[in-house]
Amino acid sequence: MDSFSxxxxxxxxxxxxxxxxxxxxxxxxxxxxxxxxxQLLPPARTVVWRIVFLLALVLGTLAAAWLxxxxxxxxxxxxxxxxxxxxxxxxxxxxxxxxIAGLLTGFGTxxxxxxxxxxxxxxxxxxxxxxxxxVGIFFSVxxxxxxxxxxx
Amino acid sequence: MSQTTRLPYLATAALxxxxxxxxxxxxxxxxxxxxxxxxxxxxxPAGGWDPSLAFVIVAAIGVMFVAVRIGRKQxxxxxxxxxxEPEFKRIDSPLVVGAVLFGIGWGMSGICPGPALSLIAFWxxxxxxxxxxxxxxxxxxxxxxxxxxxxxxxVAR
Numbered sequence: 001m002d003s004f005s006x007x008x009x010x011x012x013x014x015x016x017x018x019x020x021x022x023x024x025x026x027x028x029x030x031x032x033x034x035x036x037x038x039q040l041l042p043p044a045r046t047v048v049w050r051i052v053f054l055l056a057l058v059l060g061t062l063a064a065a066w067l068x069x070x071x072x073x074x075x076x077x078x079x080x081x082x083x084x085x086x087x088x089x090x091x092x093x094x095x096x097x098x099x100i101a102g103l104l105t106g107f108g109t110x111x112x113x114x115x116x117x118x119x120x121x122x123x124x125x126x127x128x129x130x131x132x133x134x135v136g137i138f139f140s141v142x143x144x145x146x147x148x149x150x151x152x
Numbered sequence: 153m154s155q156t157t158r159l160p161y162l163a164t165a166a167l168x169x170x171x172x173x174x175x176x177x178x179x180x181x182x183x184x185x186x187x188x189x190x191x192x193x194x195x196x197p198a199g200g201w202d203p204s205l206a207f208v209i210v211a212a213i214g215v216m217f218v219a220v221r222i223g224r225k226q227x228x229x230x231x232x233x234x235x236x237e238p239e240f241k242r243i244d245s246p247l248v249v250g251a252v253l254f255g256i257g258w259g260m261s262g263i264c265p266g267p268a269l270s271l272i273a274f275w276x277x278x279x280x281x282x283x284x285x286x287x288x289x290x291x292x293x294x295x296x297x298x299x300x301x302x303x304x305x306x307v308a309r
Contacts, residue, residue, distance in 0.1 A: 003186065003204070005180060009204040009207035011178050012177070012179020013211030015172070015178060016172055016176065017212035019169070019172035020212065021216055021218070023165065024220065024235070025230060026161075026164035026230050028236050033264075033266040033269060041287065041290065048157050049156050049162055052166050054169065055169065056167070056168070057169040057269055059170060060171060061272075061274075065177055065273065071180065072177060072180035072186070073182060073274065074182060074271075074273060081271055081276040082184070083279060098278050098285065099285040100260065101257040102257065102261070104254065104256050104260070105264065106287060106289025109254050109265060110293025111293045113247065116264040117264075125216035125217040125219070129243065133251070135251075137248060138251040139191075143193050145258075146192050147193065147194050151188045151192045
């Protein structure tokens, strides 16, 4: 339980909700990250705002890391950000593991039309049945996956 | 000039992106290990489980829920002609299969698409290879399955 951080979690969650609210009430767009980057690829319809949003997302992360150093990983005073590989006993090199995970995440969110933000935050807030189904499935499957791999 | 390239529209996208990125850092969801500690329900009996992610998503949904109610009273968003509300409602196999595959990928890495991109700020080793795979997977998905909008059109036809 030593890593549980309810206050930053609530504040950060509220910021993510606010980001989604701004994009919805301002531009009428769902702040779904997989959708925003997925439609950068051909046949792309609108590209400029998506690039602006994604650049700002990286800048926002950097700015918050400088403003609140040491809060989480990354930035000054924080533990360096690190990606997680396969369980050591499985003998799978980390890059191979990450390629498989990345392909599954990209492909799955594309055909399922959303990820944790689009279905998880915006879809649930819109009371979309599709999103409730998707969220129930991807959370359950992810929990089962971690039960198999164990947290590294 | 299209609505979507006007300055207020792009400024709104920039503000939203900044807030989103800041939220991912402040909530610590940018850390794959933190996400995995939430997904590790096996740790609940021993007391090692980290419920933070649930607090993040509930707070985010709460704020967005209010925004959606406000939006329902408006004819259009501030800077475009209409809300782009997903209109495809059917629970179909691409939705289910997609959610299953994403769940496996997410459980393997602890990285969903938002944190994947915000991690660019810290550029950890092997991030590039994950991002390339993420885009390749998304591109492949788009090749074989039409998007939500196109699926709706196909059903309506």
